[in-house]
Amino acid sequence: xxxxxxxxxxxxxxxxxxxxxxxxxxxxxxxxxxxxxxxxxxxxxxxxxxxxxxxxxxxxxxxxxxxxxxxxxxxxxxxxxxxxxxxxxxxxxxxxxxxxxxxxxxxxxxxxxxxxxxxxxxxxxxxxxxxxxxxxxxxxx
Amino acid sequence: xxxxxxxxxxxxxxxxxxxxxxxxxxxxxxxxxxxxxxxxxxxxxxxxxxxxxxxxxxxxxxxxxxxxxxxxxxxxxxxxxxxxxxxxxxxxxxxxxxxxxxxxxxxxxxxxxxxxxxxxxxxxxxxxxxxxxxxxxxxxx
Amino acid sequence: xxxxxxxxxxxxxxxxxxxxxxxxxxxxxxxxxxxxxxxxxxxxxxxxxxxxxxxxxxxxxxxxxxxxxxxxxxxxxxxxxxxxxxxxxxxxxxxxxxxxxxxxxxxxxxxxxxxxxxxxxxxxxxxxxxxxxxxxxxxxx
Numbered sequence: 001x002x003x004x005x006x007x008x009x010x011x012x013x014x015x016x017x018x019x020x021x022x023x024x025x026x027x028x029x030x031x032x033x034x035x036x037x038x039x040x041x042x043x044x045x046x047x048x049x050x051x052x053x054x055x056x057x058x059x060x061x062x063x064x065x066x067x068x069x070x071x072x073x074x075x076x077x078x079x080x081x082x083x084x085x086x087x088x089x090x091x092x093x094x095x096x097x098x099x100x101x102x103x104x105x106x107x108x109x110x111x112x113x114x115x116x117x118x119x120x121x122x123x124x125x126x127x128x129x130x131x132x133x134x135x136x137x138x139x140x141x
Numbered sequence: 142x143x144x145x146x147x148x149x150x151x152x153x154x155x156x157x158x159x160x161x162x163x164x165x166x167x168x169x170x171x172x173x174x175x176x177x178x179x180x181x182x183x184x185x186x187x188x189x190x191x192x193x194x195x196x197x198x199x200x201x202x203x204x205x206x207x208x209x210x211x212x213x214x215x216x217x218x219x220x221x222x223x224x225x226x227x228x229x230x231x232x233x234x235x236x237x238x239x240x241x242x243x244x245x246x247x248x249x250x251x252x253x254x255x256x257x258x259x260x261x262x263x264x265x266x267x268x269x270x271x272x273x274x275x276x277x278x279x280x281x282x
Numbered sequence: 283x284x285x286x287x288x289x290x291x292x293x294x295x296x297x298x299x300x301x302x303x304x305x306x307x308x309x310x311x312x313x314x315x316x317x318x319x320x321x322x323x324x325x326x327x328x329x330x331x332x333x334x335x336x337x338x339x340x341x342x343x344x345x346x347x348x349x350x351x352x353x354x355x356x357x358x359x360x361x362x363x364x365x366x367x368x369x370x371x372x373x374x375x376x377x378x379x380x381x382x383x384x385x386x387x388x389x390x391x392x393x394x395x396x397x398x399x400x401x402x403x404x405x406x407x408x409x410x411x412x413x414x415x416x417x418x419x420x421x422x423x
Contacts, residue, residue: 139420279421
């Protein structure tokens, strides 16, 4: 579907604060779905969520479920859901805005060179301005 | 309270992505509270959250807290909060819309016959359309 | 910054349902950021989140990460982020509304005297009314 065909005035703002497999996949599926529907998509990665913007991010399920991550990936592939890295790339290609929380960047002593291309470093205040103008706000954490 | 007395134009959209006792109870309490206030309620169960729509769902607290689930249930009953299965039934009776994520259904190879009666299978795009029109959106995960 | 200089018509409604260090810090950072921007801020503490309003609250990271809480606090201090107790006090001073869920208070048999000064006990229905009028709603759990 061509995003131009959709309602481009609708905005979706998502915060991601965890880095487990499930909390990584859901915002990417929502972001690509929203972009397909013509929404303007904004995803803000903070705290542990920031790890998901690292070039080599490969999220796993939490705790004891870690070992089942591969099985989940296979099942997802079977029903046509790409893996995290592909979804993230697709989201960026579709124009979704992925933001790295500037405070977390400083706190974790991370540099932009460690992050995937096409993202933007942003502060919490700037994100709240975006969220306040969005029809949808979701905190995935 | 009669829902007709309330403001029926207000909508609440909730996503549930976990299946622990606390993450099960909160959307049901919010759903029945919202319905009582006359809100149009929409709750979308995805990922692990989908387990909560199974007929035999009996959520427990996470990890080591699992053993304290019974104590929590007793304390809830004492202050007049019904258990999960009763709350879920009440929510459906009050007209709250409970949705099973279609992608998760396929991924987990679950069929509608395993789910409680009165729910609807829905895709993420259709849910985002509902969320964009809702005054309240909450991601409980 | 003087809140009067900002846009006082914007409202932010946050639910907090966990009591880990990260889930404690994020709503306080968002609350003080929002208040600085002139937003009307409402934070509702429920379930485990209610522990964060206790006078002696000192949240830790979850599970095995518990031991790294001190390291996180040091890193935060280094980039200018106050600890939880200071952030909570600041949020209240700036006029953010912190609410204790009345049902959780009853369930946990907690009294207002155990809670920090300056908070309000509130029911879920009253909070949903506030959330429905808010530009931003986030469930941090």
